[in-house]
Amino acid sequence: MSLPESMSRIVVVGTKSRMEEAIEAFYSAKALHLIDHTTGTDDMSIGAPLPTNSKASERLLKVRAMEKELGVGKTTETARVSVEEIRDQISSGSVESTEAEILKVLDARNDLNQRITELNAKKKSLEILATIPVDLELYSGYKSLAVIVGTVKEDPSEALKSLADSEAFVSFKKKAGGVAAVFVKTEDKDRAASILSEYGFTEIAVPEGKGPVSEALLLADEGLADLYAKLESVEKEVEALRMKHKTFLRASDEELSIEIEKGEVPLRIAVGEYSYIMDSWVPTNKFQSVAAELESRLGNDIHVEFEETRGRNLHEEEEAEERFKKVPTKSNNGVIAKEFEYATSLVSTPKYQEIDPSVLIMFFLPLFFGFMIGDCGYAIPFIILGAYGLKVTHHKDWRAIATVLFFGGIWAFMFGFFFFGEALGMHFIGHWEPPLNITWEGLLGIHLPEWFSGIMIDDHGISKLGIHVGMLLKLSVYVGIVHLLIGYVCGYLNIRRQHDNKHAFMEKGGWIIMFTGMVVFCYSLTQMLFDSAPLEGMVMYLLAAGLVMTVVGVVITSRVEGIMAILELPGIVGNILSYTRLAAIGMSKAGMAMAFNYIVFGMIMGMGETVVWPGIGFLVIGLLLFAFLHLVVWTLGILSAGLHALRLQFVELMTKFFEGGGIRYEPLKVKRVKTILTQAKADKEV
Amino acid sequence: MAIEGDVGSGLIAIGAGLAVGLTGLGAGMAEKDVGAAAVGAITEDPTIFGKAMIFMVLPETIVIFGLVIAIMGIFVM
Numbered sequence: 001m002s003l004p005e006s007m008s009r010i011v012v013v014g015t016k017s018r019m020e021e022a023i024e025a026f027y028s029a030k031a032l033h034l035i036d037h038t039t040g041t042d043d044m045s046i047g048a049p050l051p052t053n054s055k056a057s058e059r060l061l062k063v064r065a066m067e068k069e070l071g072v073g074k075t076t077e078t079a080r081v082s083v084e085e086i087r088d089q090i091s092s093g094s095v096e097s098t099e100a101e102i103l104k105v106l107d108a109r110n111d112l113n114q115r116i117t118e119l120n121a122k123k124k125s126l127e128i129l130a131t132i133p134v135d136l137e138l139y140s141g142y143k144s145l146a147v148i149v150g151t152v153k154e155d156p157s158e159a160l161k162s163l164a165d166s167e168a169f170v171s172f173k174k175k176a177g178g179v180a181a182v183f184v185k186t187e188d189k190d191r192a193a194s195i196l197s198e199y200g201f202t203e204i205a206v207p208e209g210k211g212p213v214s215e216a217l218l219l220a221d222e223g224l225a226d227l228y229a230k231l232e233s234v235e236k237e238v239e240a241l242r243m244k245h246k247t248f249l250r251a252s253d254e255e256l257s258i259e260i261e262k263g264e265v266p267l268r269i270a271v272g273e274y275s276y277i278m279d280s281w282v283p284t285n286k287f288q289s290v291a292a293e294l295e296s297r298l299g300n301d302i303h304v305e306f307e308e309t310r311g312r313n314l315h316e317e318e319e320a321e322e323r324f325k326k327v328p329t330k331s332n333n334g335v336i337a338k339e340f341e342y343a344t345s346l347v348s349t350p351k352y353q354e355i356d357p358s359v360l361i362m363f364f365l366p367l368f369f370g371f372m373i374g375d376c377g378y379a380i381p382f383i384i385l386g387a388y389g390l391k392v393t394h395h396k397d398w399r400a401i402a403t404v405l406f407f408g409g410i411w412a413f414m415f416g417f418f419f420f421g422e423a424l425g426m427h428f429i430g431h432w433e434p435p436l437n438i439t440w441e442g443l444l445g446i447h448l449p450e451w452f453s454g455i456m457i458d459d460h461g462i463s464k465l466g467i468h469v470g471m472l473l474k475l476s477v478y479v480g481i482v483h484l485l486i487g488y489v490c491g492y493l494n495i496r497r498q499h500d501n502k503h504a505f506m507e508k509g510g511w512i513i514m515f516t517g518m519v520v521f522c523y524s525l526t527q528m529l530f531d532s533a534p535l536e537g538m539v540m541y542l543l544a545a546g547l548v549m550t551v552v553g554v555v556i557t558s559r560v561e562g563i564m565a566i567l568e569l570p571g572i573v574g575n576i577l578s579y580t581r582l583a584a585i586g587m588s589k590a591g592m593a594m595a596f597n598y599i600v601f602g603m604i605m606g607m608g609e610t611v612v613w614p615g616i617g618f619l620v621i622g623l624l625l626f627a628f629l630h631l632v633v634w635t636l637g638i639l640s641a642g643l644h645a646l647r648l649q650f651v652e653l654m655t656k657f658f659e660g661g662g663i664r665y666e667p668l669k670v671k672r673v674k675t676i677l678t679q680a681k682a683d684k685e686v
Numbered sequence: 687m688a689i690e691g692d693v694g695s696g697l698i699a700i701g702a703g704l705a706v707g708l709t710g711l712g713a714g715m716a717e718k719d720v721g722a723a724a725v726g727a728i729t730e731d732p733t734i735f736g737k738a739m740i741f742m743v744l745p746e747t748i749v750i751f752g753l754v755i756a757i758m759g760i761f762v763m
Contacts, residue, residue, distance in 0.1 A: 347736030473757060530758075574747050577754055584753050647743045650736055 002337070002359045003497075004352050004662070005330040006284040008309040009035075012294065013277050014302040020050055023265045025297045026278075030669040031286045033328045035279040037270040047271025053263035059095045060256040066102050067249050070242040080676050081251040090252055098245055105237050112231045119227065122207045123220040129206065129213045131171035132181050136209040136216055139181070146189035149181045153200025156180055163192055250674045258670050265668070281328055281665070284309050312353045312497045327352035330665035336407075337362045342400040347650060348660025354494045357658050361649050364483060365404055368645035370411020371479075372585045374464070375593070377424035378634050379416050382409030404642060421461020424630055425593025429453050429460035432611055436466075438597050445611060464583075464590035472583040480579025481519055483648070487656030488512045494657050506560050508657075514553025514565070518572045521546025575652050581644050589637055596629035702756035709752025716745030 012032075014022050026032050037046055067073065128151060129136075139147050152170075155178065160168040163184055172178030180201070184192045193201075209216045269278040282290050291304040310316055310327050317325050329352050331341050340362045350356045373379060382405045389402025421428050423440065429452070432442025441448055453459045462468045488511055496504035524542035527533045535543070550569070557565035604614045604622035613619070724738035 343736075345733075345736075347740070469757060473754070574751070578747055578750055580754050580757075581750055584750070584757075647739065647746075651740050651743060655740070 002332050002356050005332040007281045007327050008284045008287050009281055009307040011279055011305045011307055016274050016276055018301045019276055022298055023262050025294050026668050027670055029290045029293055030667055031282045031290050032668050033281040033665050034268055035323055036268045038323055044270035044272050047266030050263035053260055056256050056259045062095055062099050063249055063253050069106055072246045072249050076246055078247040078250045083675050086251045086255045086675055102241055109234045112227055116227050119224050125204050125207050126213055126217045128179050132169045135212055139206040144186055146184055146186045148192055149206050150201050150203040152178050152180050156196055156199040159195050254674045314498045326663050328665035329662040331356055333358050339399055339403040342396050349662040349664050351662040353498050355490050357654050365645050365649055366407035366411050368648055369408030369641050370415050371582055372641035373412035373637050374415040374420045374586050375422055376413055376416035378637055379409045379412035419457055419462055421456040425590055425597050427460055464587050473580050476579045476582035477576055480576045484575055487653045491657030510553050510556030513549050515572055517546050517549025517553050521550055585640050585644055592633050600626045698759050702759045705752040705756040709749045713745045713749040
């Protein structure tokens with residue numbers, strides 16, 4: 001079984017004067033998983049970031065701000081730049097000059113936006129005042145007169161008549177509300193305000209200006225149009241800047257981030273006055289090459305010392321110093337199993353000391369998926385879609401889904417062809433006996449050769465709905481038993497590796513005996529109940545053996561788990577029966593397919609004894625309907641078969657042995673997307 | 687349409703229907719609470735999808751039992 005890769009702990013000691021160079025070397029080794037230094041274990045404390053870091057951080061901040069303003073992001077299409085070029089540009093002050101250039105345009109844009117907002121506000125006030133026949137300059141400039149202007153919710157004209165020596169202009173519409181302008185003596189201002197306040201009055205500021213309001217409105221509109229035109233040209237400038245600088249911005253963002261990340265390494269290691277000490281994990285098989293590489297690059301200024309190769313026994317973990325306890329998990333899987341690591345990681349990262357379930361998932365997930373689909377007609381689109389997905393996508397989520405679809409599709413085709421012998425819910429072979437027996441042979445009016453039926457199970461395949469239901473259910477239960485047993489055995493192996501045989505036997509051996517006992521017991525019980533076998537001979541022995549094994553298993557397990565062991569007994573039956581979903585979902589898909597076929601063929605050719613082909617119109621409609629309905633079954637198939645296959649791994653299999661909670665192996669290395677290394681540099685650096 | 691078959695098989699069919707229907711209801715009621723909580727938890731922290739899914743589908747076993755009983759009723763009895 002695949003355990004995570006064996007890891008060794010090393011200590012790297014070097015002179016402080018060449019630390020920066022050493023950090024470059026650590027990154028180029030791509031294998032060092034750094035162990036954070038904790039102050040207090042010795043006299044060394046953590047170091048300070050490299051001196052170049054503060055300038056780089058400042059620049060990165062500027063770059064990010066510019067990216068945000070220009071709308072340049074991770075998904076923006078940009079060219080790739082060589083590392084030397086971008087470094088030259090950064091060190092020659094390109095960030096600062098670009099910022100100046102961009103800020104100039106952005107300032108202009110902000111200024112325009114502000115003026116547009118102001119003018120819009122003015123226009124709004126003017127629109128309100130437009131219904132009052134008073135020129136703008138008349139609203140202000142009085143000594144003994146007060147002017148109150150604003151909107152009202154109810155008509156105040158009657159109430160305003162009570163004010164002596166005043167002039168009130170009110171324009172009111174029932175639904176839209178109205179506007180009132182009141183000219184009163186200064187001493188009456190408060191009274192006028194209190195009258196107005198009863199009518200839902202909100203004061204507005206009268207814009208400055210001369211002449212009639214309508215003229216001012218025209219002026220404002222002209223001004224706005226002018227500003228919008230200017231804004232448009234500035235937006236074009238911004239877009240031009242975006243196009244001009246996007247590559248530089250993305251590349252310098254990446255380069256500066258890398259520089260800062262490297263510069264922060266001293267914060268994680270012990271640095272003294274003249275030297276530094278770094279603890280780290282490396283894959284055991286890479287230790288020699290890493291040590292050789294570091295020493296060849298830094299010569300006498302570095303010393304790499306091997307500390308330990310951590311075994312899988314938990315004793316070693318307990319004895320280790322606190323910060324060396326947890327070992328990072330580096331999965332040790334082949335090309336295909338790697339794609340299934342994502343499924344494992346959905347639950348947790350495996351511990352260093354336990355079996356990585358990805359290999360089991362790689363085998364069983366597509367198998368179960370394929371069994372549940374079990375139909376050539378649905379399998380082929382799955383294979384095509386999966387292969388296409390694997391070819392084009394690099395995102396790990398999509399890759400995981402594409403892998404399941406591809407391999408699941410292959411299994412589905414195998415099951416569909418050899419085992420079930422059907423495509424799109426119809427058997428290949430058989431007589432045309434609608435509605436229950438709709439076959440390709442009958443539909444196409446052909447007779448397939450003898451050898452064709454010879455390669456299928458039972459000559460024409462297993463029918464999911466009909467006589468073979470019992471057999472399918474039994475088969476799923478047997479598959480379940482094997483699957484669960486694998487889970488228990490993995491659990492046993494895990495414990496044996498982490499402790500010893502005795503522990504493993506007590507913790508998982510009891511379970512295995514209990515499980516086997518229950519299986520044998522239930523088997524003989526079903527023989528008696530369903531096949532009415534008498535309680536004698538084989539059945540009796542099996543029943544007794546099963547019972548004894550169960551009791552023994554419960555006794556052993558209860559020493560570890562206590563009374564819970566008995567309570568888990570029905571759980572075992574539940575776990576096994578849970579696999580009947582393999583048959584049940586296959587049946588439900590087949591049932592839907594059969595119903596849809598019945599609808600389509602019933603509609604276009606009737607359900608007679610012989611196939612009668614309809615006119616071309618009906619045929620086209622029928623085929624379209626046929627395609628649509630089967631697309632529904634197919635889509636539901638992804639969801640139900642995919643999720644249930646995954647569930648059987650997560651819930652039934654992995655709970656038997658998988659603990660998780662490991663830490664992921666994350667070596668110091670640089671991932672470049674927008675910047676590339678030219679060959680000359682690649683030899684020396686990451 | 688005349689009713690065919692005997693009363694016994696009719697009762698079996700009713701029983702099968704009840705077994706699937708009632709367990710389906712039960713599983714649904716149980717999953718409703720778990721599912722709502724699981725979706726909330728996944729929104730907070732997408733890395734726990736697997737664990738959330740394990741809890742989410744636990745009650746589903748009930749309906750599998752119902753289905754098994756129904757199928758046994760129809761095909762075995």
